[in-house]
Amino acid sequence: MYLAVWMAMAGRSIIDKIFVIVFPVTTFVACGYEHSIANMYLIPMGMLIKESYHDLSNTDVISWYGFAKNLIPVILGNLTGGSVIVALIYYLIYRRNATNAQMEDTN
Numbered sequence: 001m002y003l004a005v006w007m008a009m010a011g012r013s014i015i016d017k018i019f020v021i022v023f024p025v026t027t028f029v030a031c032g033y034e035h036s037i038a039n040m041y042l043i044p045m046g047m048l049i050k051e052s053y054h055d056l057s058n059t060d061v062i063s064w065y066g067f068a069k070n071l072i073p074v075i076l077g078n079l080t081g082g083s084v085i086v087a088l089i090y091y092l093i094y095r096r097n098a099t100n101a102q103m104e105d106t107n
């Protein structure tokens with residue numbers, strides 16, 4: 001998801017921005033990854049639906065314990081993936097040698 005935002009910032013027109021967002025988001029969903037913000041909506045929504053339909057009352061997975069059990073590893077994974085892995089890749093791609101940077105600054 002961070003990659004979609006990062007790529008959209010590189011787009012010059014609205015069409016560019018929309019077009020580059022589609023592929024990272026589609027890949028994220030197709031791989032079955034979970035997103036903490038989406039889960040903060042979907043799991044409580046499941047709890048509300050569970051209370052409305054008596055047929056679903058035996059599902060113990062949809063509870064506050066299940067919510068915490070899901071959300072903690074998902075948040076840790078999202079933080080690691082977004083802030084460490086994507087940031088590391090961009091650092092490696094866009095890094096400059098210290099001597100080249102000093103030479104450019106003096107010119």
